[in-house]
Amino acid sequence: MARYINPVCRLCRRQGEKLFLKGQRCVTQKCAISKRSYAPGQHGQRGKQKLSNYGLQLKEKQKAKWMYGVLERQFRRYFKIASKSKGVTGKVLLQLLERRLDNVIFRLGLGVSRSQSRQIVRHNFVYVNSKRVNIPSYLVKQGDIIQVKAKEKAMKKLRENLELSRDRTVSSWLEFNIQELKTKVLRLPEKEDIQQPIQEQLIVELYSK
Numbered sequence: 001m002a003r004y005i006n007p008v009c010r011l012c013r014r015q016g017e018k019l020f021l022k023g024q025r026c027v028t029q030k031c032a033i034s035k036r037s038y039a040p041g042q043h044g045q046r047g048k049q050k051l052s053n054y055g056l057q058l059k060e061k062q063k064a065k066w067m068y069g070v071l072e073r074q075f076r077r078y079f080k081i082a083s084k085s086k087g088v089t090g091k092v093l094l095q096l097l098e099r100r101l102d103n104v105i106f107r108l109g110l111g112v113s114r115s116q117s118r119q120i121v122r123h124n125f126v127y128v129n130s131k132r133v134n135i136p137s138y139l140v141k142q143g144d145i146i147q148v149k150a151k152e153k154a155m156k157k158l159r160e161n162l163e164l165s166r167d168r169t170v171s172s173w174l175e176f177n178i179q180e181l182k183t184k185v186l187r188l189p190e191k192e193d194i195q196q197p198i199q200e201q202l203i204v205e206l207y208s209k
Contacts, residue, residue: 054206057202057203057205057206060198060199060200060202060203061075061203061206063198064094064097064198064200064203067114067196067198068097068100068103068114069114069115069118070097070137074137078097079093079203079204079207081096082095082096083207089204090201090203090204091190091200093200093203094189094191094194094198095188095189098189098193098194099139099140099141099189100136100137100138101121101128101133101135101136101137101140101146102114102117102118102120102121102136103117104140104174104183104185105117105120105121105126105148107171107174108170108174108176108183109162109164109165109166109168109170110148110161110165110181111161112161112164112165116161117136118136120158121133121134121136121138122134122136125148125149125150125154125158126148127146127147127148128144128145128146129144129145130147141185141188142185142186142187143184144184145182145183145184145185146183146184146185147180147181147183148181149181158181162178169195171189171193172186172193173185173186173187173188173189173190173193174186
């Protein structure tokens with residue numbers, strides 16, 4: 001499976017804002033963008049240039065891709081699904097990204113970053129409606145019951161992650177039983193549930209050309 005394997009701190013610096021791709025490290029002084037707030041590369045310190053409409057649209061698409069850890073081909077597929085669905089295309093697109101199983105694990109605080117949450121799913125720790133699911137892109141539905149089960153060593157790490165993520169509010173579309181590590185999907189997510197704002201209309205305009 002293709003994935004981004006280069007330094008992720010460069011992505012935040014390129015975007016010009018924190019995308020929290022490394023979890024708790026991003027809120028410390030070790031964060032690269034705190035040390036070097038300019039774009040990476042030899043021309044990064046020249047200052048910000050005014051972007052065209054296309055540049056703004058592309059930047060917003062890249063931001064959404066990097067945040068949720070998906071590559072172009074998969075992101076384009078999500079857009080096609082959203083454009084054929086009932087409702088506003090941009091909102092449906094964000095809803096599909098939020099419904100990813102690895103994102104749900106991240107929202108619960110069981111993973112300090114989406115990349116770690118993806119690893120938790122891939123390691124067969126997650127069950128949906130009592131069936132093991134190890135596909136990070138699995139889309140949860142309203143009424144689904146998600147539970148994490150692991151051996152003692154892995155469970156200890158999950159509890160540590162919960163402690164590290166204790167300041168992160170669990171999304172209101174999820175009902176989380178922290179003792180049993182069991183979650184119920186109360187409803188489908190809305191744009192307001194995304195803690196970091198994304199201008200989805202710019203993404204729609206980009207793909208609609």
